[in-house]
Structures are given as C-alpha cells and as structure tokens.
Amino acid sequence: MGFTSSLVVEEIDGEFWKVREPLIYEGANETFEVPVDFRTDFASVPRPFVWLIPRYGVYTRAAILHDFLLRTERVGKADADGLFRRALRECDVSRPRRWMMWTAVRFGSRLEGISPAAFAVFMLVAVLSIVFxxxxxxxxxxxxxxxxxxxxxxxxxxxxxxxxxxxxxxxxxxxx
The missing domain is CATH 1.20.5 (Single alpha-helices involved in coiled-coils or other helix-helix interfaces)
Structure with missing residues (x-):
C-alpha cells in the first residue's frame, strides 16, 4: 500500500505545477491514479504558516493526492481527508505535523462527515496547534x-x- 510511483512535475508558473507522469497511490481497497497534466499548488499553506509547513516537502505526494481526490470527488471530503492523513503517515511525516495538516484540511472541509470521536480529536489537535x-x-x-x-x-x-x-x-x- 502507499505510493507506487515517483513524483514527476513541471512548473507552470510561480504557484502551480502539473504532473508529468501518473502518480499512483494504492489504498486499502482502491487504487488512485493522479493523471498526467493534473494541476496542483502542492500543499495549500497560508503564507504566515510556511515557516512551519512549507508548500512542498516529504508530504508533497500526499498533498497532490488530496487535491486530486477533492477536485474529482472520487471520494467524499471526509474520506479524502482520511486518505490524506494515511498518505502523510506512509510518507513518514512526523505525527505532530501530520495531525496539524489533517486538522487544517478537516477545517477546510467544514468538518463534513466527522464522527463525534474524530471531532474530539480534531478539537484537541486544533487547540494545541493554535497555542503552538x-x-x-x-x-x-x-x-x-x-x-x-x-x-x-x-x-x-x-x-x-x-x-x-x-x-x-x-x-x-x-x-x-
């Protein structure tokens, strides 16, 4: 499971990139393929936070997969966010950074489809992240x-x- 292909991208301009070779992610039950020419901005990080989480890094493939899942609506927002968190773990992103990034995308998804237990975890991570x-x-x-x-x-x-x-x-x- 996880990414089975390398990331090959080409810069479009100072903000956007396009995938030059398919990016393949094998999930537990399904395989997702980000197609050639898919346009991405890598991780959508607000400028005041790029000191902590730059727009690209070890998590770039996970961010592109997340963009693809949301844009194509292959899965719901909650599932796309969950796959993002799993892909971050598989890319060896540290637990605190992984949970902060997941919390940010869940917030961006307006917490759609979140269970009470996941909401409690979200709130804990959100409060700790805000304090930090x-x-x-x-x-x-x-x-x-x-x-x-x-x-x-x-x-x-x-x-x-x-x-x-x-x-x-x-x-x-x-x-x-």
Missing amino acids: LAIPTVVVTVFLVLFWFIELIAWVVDRGAPPERRTRVPRPQMRT
Whole structure:
C-alpha cells in the first residue's frame, strides 16, 4: 500500500505545477491514479504558516493526492481527508505535523462527515496547534507586513527619482 510511483512535475508558473507522469497511490481497497497534466499548488499553506509547513516537502505526494481526490470527488471530503492523513503517515511525516495538516484540511472541509470521536480529536489537535502557532504566526505576519511597507517605500522613492538615478535592471549580454 502507499505510493507506487515517483513524483514527476513541471512548473507552470510561480504557484502551480502539473504532473508529468501518473502518480499512483494504492489504498486499502482502491487504487488512485493522479493523471498526467493534473494541476496542483502542492500543499495549500497560508503564507504566515510556511515557516512551519512549507508548500512542498516529504508530504508533497500526499498533498497532490488530496487535491486530486477533492477536485474529482472520487471520494467524499471526509474520506479524502482520511486518505490524506494515511498518505502523510506512509510518507513518514512526523505525527505532530501530520495531525496539524489533517486538522487544517478537516477545517477546510467544514468538518463534513466527522464522527463525534474524530471531532474530539480534531478539537484537541486544533487547540494545541493554535497555542503552538499563535505567537510565531503573529510575529511572521507583522514582519511580512513590515517588509511589504519597506518594499512599497523603496518603490515610491525609486519612482520619484530622476530617470537617470532610478534602479536599473541590467540587460543580459548576448554573445553572437
């Protein structure tokens, strides 16, 4: 069980990628094949959290499978989220990271089809995750906003300078 193929992708732009060879996942009862040209953004992680969970890593195949399952509706959201958690475990993602990622996708699925026991686990992991992430997330967000202001000020100053003093991007030198 688990992934039986390697991940081969091609960059489309700075955010999206497409699968170049089928990505095959063998579940307990069913095999799922992410087809060639399937478009993905890897793990959909809000920017303030990428310091902890980057958009790609050992869990990239699990994230692509999850995107595929949700987009094609081959299984329900709760089952797609459960398969995501199982695939994360099979990709050797650590337990705390795996449970935080599962909690995030369950929250994104609006907890559809969740049992009372799974809801209790969800709430426990969610509260612990919020406590763990709150301070670093606020700090990262403040500095992202600060950096945006610095970039904005630099842009305004650069645009206000006479044309000969503006920052110029060097042109490539082509050899013929």
